[in-house]
Amino acid sequence: MSRIHEALKKAEQERAVNQGIPSQANLATTPFADPPVFAESPKLHTTAPASVPSSAPHSGMPGLGGPFGVDTLLARSAQMEWKPDSTTMLFMNADEGVRGTEEFRTLRSRLYHLREKMTLKKLLVTSALPKEGKSFTSSNLAQVMVRQHGRRALLIDADLRAPRLHLMLGTKSDPGLSDYLLGEQDEFSIMQRGPLENLFFIPSGTGATDPAELIGNGRLKLLLQRVEPLFDWIIIDSPPAVPVSDASVLAKACDGVLLVVRSNSTPVDLARKARQEFPEESLIGVVLNGTSEDALPYARYYYESYQKKAATTKA
Ligand SMILES: Nc1ncnc2c1ncn2[C@@H]1O[C@H](COP(=O)(O)OP(=O)(O)OP(=O)(O)O)[C@@H](O)[C@H]1O
Ligand SMILES: [Mg+2]
Numbered sequence: 001m002s003r004i005h006e007a008l009k010k011a012e013q014e015r016a017v018n019q020g021i022p023s024q025a026n027l028a029t030t031p032f033a034d035p036p037v038f039a040e041s042p043k044l045h046t047t048a049p050a051s052v053p054s055s056a057p058h059s060g061m062p063g064l065g066g067p068f069g070v071d072t073l074l075a076r077s078a079q080m081e082w083k084p085d086s087t088t089m090l091f092m093n094a095d096e097g098v099r100g101t102e103e104f105r106t107l108r109s110r111l112y113h114l115r116e117k118m119t120l121k122k123l124l125v126t127s128a129l130p131k132e133g134k135s136f137t138s139s140n141l142a143q144v145m146v147r148q149h150g151r152r153a154l155l156i157d158a159d160l161r162a163p164r165l166h167l168m169l170g171t172k173s174d175p176g177l178s179d180y181l182l183g184e185q186d187e188f189s190i191m192q193r194g195p196l197e198n199l200f201f202i203p204s205g206t207g208a209t210d211p212a213e214l215i216g217n218g219r220l221k222l223l224l225q226r227v228e229p230l231f232d233w234i235i236i237d238s239p240p241a242v243p244v245s246d247a248s249v250l251a252k253a254c255d256g257v258l259l260v261v262r263s264n265s266t267p268v269d270l271a272r273k274a275r276q277e278f279p280e281e282s283l284i285g286v287v288l289n290g291t292s293e294d295a296l297p298y299a300r301y302y303y304e305s306y307q308k309k310a311a312t313t314k315a
Contacts (some may be wrong), residue, residue, distance in 0.1 A: 037295055080194055129240045132260050160211035160214060171203070
C-alpha cells in the first residue's frame with residue numbers, strides 16, 4: 001500500500017473518529033510518494049538552486065521581449081501595500097510561534113529533500129473539493145520558502161474560478177494571470193510584491209469568462225518558462241481537481257503536485273479520484289490539513305516509521 005494511500009486512509013479514519021474541525025491553523029504533512037517512483041522516474045536529477053545573479057540574462061523567447069534578470073523583476077513588479085489576514089497568513093504574523101508554522105517548515109524541508117532527487121521548482125497545490133485548504137497551503141508554503149535567506153518565491157493564483165489569494169494577502173486581484181493569458185499584459189506587469197522580501201505574487205486577474213479555455217491556451221507554460229530562472233520556487237494555487245479539469249491541465253506545466261486533504265472532511269473516495277487526475281510521477285505528496293492536536297503525534301510517528309522503512313529499503 002503506498003504512503004499516499006495510507007495518508008488518505010488515515011484521513012478517513014480521523015473523519016470517522018473525530019467530530020468538528022479545529023478552529024486554529026493546524027497542518028500536518030504526510031510522507032511523500034514512494035521513493036521507487038522517483039527512482040524510476042526519467043526526470044530524476046538534482047536541481048541547481050535558482051538564484052540568478054542580478055545581471056544574469058534570461059534565455060528569452062523569440063519575439064517576446066529581450067533578456068531580463070532580477071533587476072528587471074525588481075524594477076517592474078509593483079511594490080504594494082498588502083494587508084494580509086494575520087490569522088491565516090502565518091508568516092506575516094507578528095507572533096512567530098503561531099500554531100502551524102512548524103508544520104510548514106517541515107513541509108519545506110521535505111520538499112528540499114525531495115528536490116535532491118528530482119527537478120522540483122514549479123509546484124501545483126490542489127485538492128479534491130472546494131474549501132480544503134489549497135489557498136491556505138499554497139500561500140503559507142510560499143511564505144515559509146522566502147523565510148530562508150536569499151530564497152525567492154513566486155506565488156500564482158491560478159484559480160480563475162474562485163480566486164482567494166489576493167483576499168488572504170490583502171491586495172488587489174488585477175492585473176493578473178488572466179490578463180497575461182489573454183495576451184493583454186506581460187509577465188512583470190502582473191507581478192506584485194508586498195511586505196515579505198523575495199515573495200512575489202501573481203493574482204488571478206480580471207474576471208475570466210472562460211477559465212478552462214484560458215488555462216489551456218498554452219500561454220501559462222510560456223509564462224512559467226520565462227520567469228522560472230528568476231525564482232527558487234513557483235507555487236501555484238488551483239481550483240479543486242474533481243469538479244473541473246483546470247488542475248490537471250496546470251499540472252502538465254509543473255514539476256509536481258501536492259494534494260491537500262482536509263482532515264475529518266475529505267471523503268476518501270473523492271481524494272482517490274483527485275489523485276487519479278494526475279500521473280503517478282507528478283503526485284509528490286499529500287498535505288493533511290486541519291488535523292486535531294491529538295492527531296499530530298500520530299502524523300509525526302507515521303513519518304518516522306516511513307523514514308525507517310525508507311532507510312531499510314535503501315540498505
Ligand atoms: N489549517 C487551517 N487552519 C485554519 N484555517 C484554515 C486552515 N485551512 C484552511 N483554513 C481556512 O479555511 C477556509 C478555506 O480554505 P482555503 O480557502 O485555503 O480552501 P481552498 O481549498 O483554497 O478553497 P477553494 O476551493 O474555495 O479555493 C479559508 O478561510 C482558510 O483560511
Ligand atoms: Mg482556494
